[in-house]
Amino acid sequence: MRKILIMALAALVLGGCKTPPINKADTPAETQSSDSNSNNNAAPMSNMPNTQAMSAEQMAHQALDKVGFVIYFDYDKSDIKSEYNTVIAAHAKYLSSSNNLKVRLEGNTDERGSREYNIGLGERRAQAVRRALMLLGVNENQITTLSYGEERPAVEGHDEAAYTKNRRVEISY
Numbered sequence: 001m002r003k004i005l006i007m008a009l010a011a012l013v014l015g016g017c018k019t020p021p022i023n024k025a026d027t028p029a030e031t032q033s034s035d036s037n038s039n040n041n042a043a044p045m046s047n048m049p050n051t052q053a054m055s056a057e058q059m060a061h062q063a064l065d066k067v068g069f070v071i072y073f074d075y076d077k078s079d080i081k082s083e084y085n086t087v088i089a090a091h092a093k094y095l096s097s098s099n100n101l102k103v104r105l106e107g108n109t110d111e112r113g114s115r116e117y118n119i120g121l122g123e124r125r126a127q128a129v130r131r132a133l134m135l136l137g138v139n140e141n142q143i144t145t146l147s148y149g150e151e152r153p154a155v156e157g158h159d160e161a162a163y164t165k166n167r168r169v170e171i172s173y
Helices: 003-017 056-067 082-096 115-135 160-166
Strands: 071-072 101-110 145-151 168-172
Touching: 003 056, 056 082, 071 160, 101 160, 115 145, 115 168
Parallel strands: 101 145
Antiparallel strands: 071 168, 101 168
C-alpha cells in the first residue's frame, strides 16, 4: 500500500498539474459526517481495473480516500496517535504539491465536559494536526482550523462507541 501511495503522489508532483481541491460531496464540509470520510475498508488499488490509465489527479484522490480524512483521539487528549502518521503524511504530500490547495481542520469532541472546555479541546486537536502538517512541509497559509467542540457529533449516542467516533479532526478541502 505504501508503494502505491508513494507512486500516486510522485505522479502528482512529477506531472506538474495543478489539481482542484477535493470535493467529497455537494454539501458543505461542515455537514458531512465522518462516516462518509473514513472508509478504511476500501478495496486495495491493485484490485481496481487499469490503474496505469488513471490520471495523476485520480490516483492522488484514491490515495487520500484510502488513508481517510479523519483523525481520531483518545478521551480528553489532543496527542495524535502514531497510527495516523500515514494519514497526515499523505495529506501533507498532497498539500505540498500545490500552494493553491487549502485545507480546513475541524476539531470535534464528545459531549462530556462543558461547552467552553470542548471548544478549547477541539481547537487543541485541530492545532495538533496543523503542526504535524507544517512539520511535513505544508505552508501555514494553506491551513485553517476550526473547533466545533461537541456541537457536530458524527454519531448520536451517549455511550463509548459514540464518544469514540466523535473525538476527531476532520480534514476538509
